Amino acid sequence: NAGVTQTPKFRVLKTGQSMTLLCAQDMNHEYMYWYRQDPGMGLRLIHYSVGEGTTAKGEVPDGYNVSRLKKQNFLLGLESAAPSQTSVYFCASRGGLQTGELFFGEGSRLTVL
Amino acid sequence: AQSVTQLGSHVSVSEGALVLLRCNYSSSVPPYLFWYVQYPNQGLQLLLKYTSAATLVKGINGFEAEFKKSETSFHLTKPSAHMSDAAEYFCAVSRSGGSQGNLIFGKGTKLSVKP
Numbered sequence: 001n002a003g004v005t006q007t008p009k010f011r012v013l014k015t016g017q018s019m020t021l022l023c024a025q026d027m028n029h030e031y032m033y034w035y036r037q038d039p040g041m042g043l044r045l046i047h048y049s050v051g052e053g054t055t056a057k058g059e060v061p062d063g064y065n066v067s068r069l070k071k072q073n074f075l076l077g078l079e080s081a082a083p084s085q086t087s088v089y090f091c092a093s094r095g096g097l098q099t100g101e102l103f104f105g106e107g108s109r110l111t112v113l
Numbered sequence: 114a115q116s117v118t119q120l121g122s123h124v125s126v127s128e129g130a131l132v133l134l135r136c137n138y139s140s141s142v143p144p145y146l147f148w149y150v151q152y153p154n155q156g157l158q159l160l161l162k163y164t165s166a167a168t169l170v171k172g173i174n175g176f177e178a179e180f181k182k183s184e185t186s187f188h189l190t191k192p193s194a195h196m197s198d199a200a201e202y203f204c205a206v207s208r209s210g211g212s213q214g215n216l217i218f219g220k221g222t223k224l225s226v227k228p
Contacts, residue, residue, distance in 0.1 A: 004156075033215055035218075040122065040220060040221075041220060042203060042218040042219055042220040042221050043157075043203070043218040044218075045215050048215055058215065090156060090157070092157075101147055101159045101162055102157075102159075102215075102216055104149075104156035104157040104158075105156055106155055106156045107154075107155070107156055
């Protein structure tokens with residue numbers, strides 16, 4: 001029962017370094033999302049995908065890029081990390097729009113020094 | 114535009130007392146509404162959801178919520194708090210018929226349970 005799996009779970013970067021977060025889901029879901037969670041801010045949508053090969057910007061997309069080359073995977077990239085990107089990142093997937101809830105991964109904690 | 118407001122960033126109750134976490138939404142179309150719970154260092158888990166069927170929705174762990182259109186509210190309640198209920202709770206709204214499918218989250222309410 002893997003569900004949504006995120007790797008890595010923890011990462012420390014220096015300003016200007018790049019990295020990729022990987023999200024994998026085994027539920028054959030069409031929709032996938034990347035959120036960031038910051039204290040007192042709730043969850044904010046970074047990017048999302050409504051199917052393989054498609055991506056779109058969410059509420060806070062600046063400084064991030066994404067790719068959905070395979071249906072089960074959704075990658076979040078930081079090309080040049082900044083301290084403002086220190087956060088906990090959550091990936092989620094959804095099977096369909098009608099009443100379907102989001103299924104979340106356990107999160108990836110990123111610190112940018 | 115849709116939005117969610119959770120009243121109170123921190124709520125503290127005694128074990129055995131009523132839990133009431135408030136959520137008000139704004140939506141120009143019929144909404145779908147959700148409550149999620151997040152335990153420390155974990156992801157979010159669905160507690161319950163309202164999808165235009167019964168207005169009183171029962172979820173896991175004894176929680177329930179009532180959709181009140183006239184008050185644009187979807188408050189979460191539990192008759193008797195347990196220590197294990199200590200967590201952060203998020204209310205979320207999704208637009209029915211929308212093409213993105215994402216949820217708009219409130220800022221969260223951290224629930225503390227005192228022995």
